[in-house]
Amino acid sequence: DAGVTQSPTHLIKTRGQQVTLRCSPISGHKSVSWYQQVLGQGPQFIFQYYEKEERGRGNFPDRFSARQFPNYSSELNVNALLLGDSALYLCASSLYPTSGGNEQFFGPGTRLTVL
């Protein structure tokens, strides 16, 4: 069975540009979460989507947005890129959005570099 897949693997953008990152969850998983991992830090929660609805949002500016499609895949969009947006963007899928025994499974991530 395929795990969580993300595309692209790497991306280089310049300040002010916009970027779209994509994620396909594990088959049967209905919840997708996005995390940002800056070098030297742990992943930080950005969004969670379940059944196409936003279930939660972390402490990120409105330049960050996301959506989930009927097939449960998801896109993360970042507008007006800043140098500080350079990070590894991780997507995680789980059966349901709630806690406790419902582990999230991560994809390999998209490495975004903003110049």
Added chain:
Amino acid sequence: DQQVKQNSPSLSVQEGRISILNCDYTNSMFDYFLWYKKYPAEGPTFLISISSIKDKNEDGRFTVFLNKSAKHLSLHIVPSQPGDSAVYFCAALPGRDSGGSNYKLTFGKGTLLTVNP
């Protein structure tokens, strides 16, 4: 304000010996804790978890201990193997009474474990 802290950026042990990775948390709302392992160029992989109603959970070579009063947990790997060399993240989830935020994993900064042959 770091709610999950891994104060050791790195740890080096000999193959066959025990590796002990530590994690402290400050948020009393956390009631489920997970350890993830991360290799370079890969996403974090779930390793083992523990609910706050337990103080120990074991899975093969991996054991997690939780001391709720001290807000401290640790991951023991026995015996350590060179393939265990990776970054280990401690993560926490709040409980179901946390006002709807019980989906949000909060991670520590990670500890780089190196197991020497």
